[in-house]
Amino acid sequence: MKRCVQHYGYRYDYRACAVTEDAFLGELPGWLQELAATIWSTARFEEVPDQVIINEYEPGQGISAHVDCVPCFSETIASLSLLSACTMNFEERSSGERLNTVLAPRSLLVLKGPSRYLWTHSIPARKSGMIDGQRVARSRRLSLTFRKVIRS
Known part of the structure; x- marks a missing residue:
């Protein structure tokens, strides 16, 4: 990947498309636990999320079309x-x-x-995009993706 990524709770293995028990990094830091609890109630998660990935996107970076790992994560995915x-x-x-x-x-x-299951989602790798009929230059963007790991 060309973007910077930080994993909290569990590390997601992009090559294996898996989260294993040995990928446990520890409990979420306090500031993420608070945010996860708020998002849990807002997004109606079944349980409080225990995994967060923070992605940094510079202008021109995107993410290819995908569905978040079905056997890895519970039904609800939320991204701030x-x-x-x-x-x-x-x-x-x-x-x-x-x-x-x-x-x-x-x-x-x-x-x-x-x-969650039937639609792919992606962000085209562009330096600008059309928003409300206007071409808007992209600047640095962060996404915090909250998920609940399914443990087998």
Whole structure:
């Protein structure tokens, strides 16, 4: 990956597409525990998230289309966007239907049910994007993704 990533709670293995018991990094730091508890009640997680990945995106960086690891994480995924806005693309895997949404600074994206399992999500690697009909230059963006690890 070309972006900076920080893992809390559990390390996600991108190559193996897995989270194993030996990937446990320790409890979330206090500031993330507070945020996880707030997001748990807001996003209606089944349990308080115990894994957070912080991604830093510089202008021109994105993330390819994917569905978060199904056997690794519970039904609800929530991602808090900070700093710069960007457009996230969604595609329904069986029909090819496409939708886009703007991730504004301080917005919370919640994936649950069909949006979690049946739709891919991605952010194109661009230095600018169209937001409300205007071309907007991207600047540094952070995303904090909250998930509950499924332990086997």
